[in-house]
Amino acid sequence: MGIVSALRCPRCGNDATSPAVFQCGACHCILEIRVEVGHLTRSDLQAMAQSSDHTIWRWFDFFPIERRTSIVSLGEGSTPLIHATRLGERLKMARLYLKNDTVLPTGSLKDRSNTVGISKAKELGFTTATVMSTGNAAASVAAYSAAAGMESVVMVPMGTAPSKIIQARAYGATVVVVDGDFDNEVAQLYKTAIEEFGWYDCLSSNPYRDEGKKSYAYEMVDQLDGEVPDWVIHPTAGGTGIYAMWKGFHEFRSLGWIQKLPRLVASQSEAAAPITYAFTKGLSDIEPMVARATIAESIQVGNPVSLGWRALAALRESKGTAVALSDEEILEAQRLTATLEGIFAEPAAATSVAAVKRLRVSGVIGREELVVCNLTGHGLKQPESIRFDDKEFTPIAPTLKALRERLQRVETGE
Numbered sequence: 001m002g003i004v005s006a007l008r009c010p011r012c013g014n015d016a017t018s019p020a021v022f023q024c025g026a027c028h029c030i031l032e033i034r035v036e037v038g039h040l041t042r043s044d045l046q047a048m049a050q051s052s053d054h055t056i057w058r059w060f061d062f063f064p065i066e067r068r069t070s071i072v073s074l075g076e077g078s079t080p081l082i083h084a085t086r087l088g089e090r091l092k093m094a095r096l097y098l099k100n101d102t103v104l105p106t107g108s109l110k111d112r113s114n115t116v117g118i119s120k121a122k123e124l125g126f127t128t129a130t131v132m133s134t135g136n137a138a139a140s141v142a143a144y145s146a147a148a149g150m151e152s153v154v155m156v157p158m159g160t161a162p163s164k165i166i167q168a169r170a171y172g173a174t175v176v177v178v179d180g181d182f183d184n185e186v187a188q189l190y191k192t193a194i195e196e197f198g199w200y201d202c203l204s205s206n207p208y209r210d211e212g213k214k215s216y217a218y219e220m221v222d223q224l225d226g227e228v229p230d231w232v233i234h235p236t237a238g239g240t241g242i243y244a245m246w247k248g249f250h251e252f253r254s255l256g257w258i259q260k261l262p263r264l265v266a267s268q269s270e271a272a273a274p275i276t277y278a279f280t281k282g283l284s285d286i287e288p289m290v291a292r293a294t295i296a297e298s299i300q301v302g303n304p305v306s307l308g309w310r311a312l313a314a315l316r317e318s319k320g321t322a323v324a325l326s327d328e329e330i331l332e333a334q335r336l337t338a339t340l341e342g343i344f345a346e347p348a349a350a351t352s353v354a355a356v357k358r359l360r361v362s363g364v365i366g367r368e369e370l371v372v373c374n375l376t377g378h379g380l381k382q383p384e385s386i387r388f389d390d391k392e393f394t395p396i397a398p399t400l401k402a403l404r405e406r407l408q409r410v411e412t413g414e
């Protein structure tokens with residue numbers, strides 16, 4: 001069982017007064033969970049690695065859930081780690097790997113978090129989960145709530161395109177459109193509603209939920225037969241992935257199961273890059289910025305208030321880096337990943353591939369280094385990011401002659 005030995009403020013050391021308290025009473029910082037893993041032996045690890053359970057729950061003892069009966073799972077985890085030989089050849093890299101999280105149950109990495117978050121909600125006896133989101137988190141919270149037999153309420157700002165929230169609606173969430181701006185009015189109402197109605201908070205302000213992405217570290221080490229990547233590149237918004245992976249690799253090292261740690265890279269859109277900015281300027285904390293429009297919609301976050309500073313620290317401790325990409329670089333990476341490797345990632349997810357290209361060209365990453373790029377969301381989440389000429393879909397006459405002409409036009413690029 002996952003034994004929580006502490007739920008403590010990482011800034012002032014205060015302990016939580018109850019397992020359902022997520023923030024420090026004094027400084028409002030998100031509390032940090034410490035899961036007790038020191039008792040696990042090598043044979044325990046072998047048993048986990050060889051388990052017939054291929055979800056992240058084969059690493060049960062690493063998650064803050066007391067009873068297996070609390071687990072709410074949709075089969076998340078063990079996503080393919082693909083040796084990207086064709087893309088690698090293009091980028092002059094011998095050991096480039098893609099962690100294909102587009103195949104997770106609701107199509108994004110959020111499932112790693114919400115399987116843990118909603119399992120904890122069940123264990124703590126909550127009946128309604130909530131999140132404010134315009135995309136991947138909404139769908140994931142809605143799906144796991146449905147599977148848990150819980151209600152879910154999703155808050156979105158006015159003007160959100162229906163296509164962004166339709167998936168959450170399909171799983172039965174109550175979608176509430178709020179007249180206001182995401183970072184201000186919606187955020188304020190969200191906070192007040194949680195206090196008023198006692199709903200379960202599924203944002204990165206929930207420390208249980210944030211433990212879920214530690215599974216990236218466990219799976220990578222397992223899939224690489226014990227080897228640790230030289231670099232792991234993660235599309236970054238709130239900073240949960242970077243923070244949690246770092247924690248996961250540390251846990252494995254503290255148990256003596258791995259000897260080294262990877263260098264971590266945060267890939268962001270240059271239109272919403274507060275973590276990259278703070279990293280590059282050598283700041284000790286994140287300065288919130290107003291995010292501009294970007295093709296990488298899912299990571300368009302200007303104020304990673306909960307875990308941004310922890311991610312920044314992890315990047316520095318790992319001797320990693322952070323990269324801010326243009327929309328052109330992101331779309332090129334999306335195209336290369338789809339056409340060379342057969343994986344259709346949403347633009348936000350393709351930032352990891354755009355970053356590896358940038359870092360390879362500038363010589364920061366060497367030809368022989370083992371690099372993993374996390375592909376965190378499916379391309380079908382945002383299909384309109386694929387640009388094409390309307391002429392491409394103009395019908396042709398059903399004759400071989402017309403077909404030949406059409407193929408000719410493709411060849412000549414007309």
Ligand SMILES: Cc1ncc(COP(=O)(O)O)c(C=O)c1O
Nearest residue numbers: 236237238239240241298376377
């Ligand atoms: C597709 C995708 N990739 C990456 C992220 C990054 O999240 P985080 O930095 O919290 O790991 C998100 C969520 O915001 C996302 O939707």
Ligand SMILES: [Zn+2]
Nearest residue numbers: 009012024027
């Ligand atoms: Zn505190």
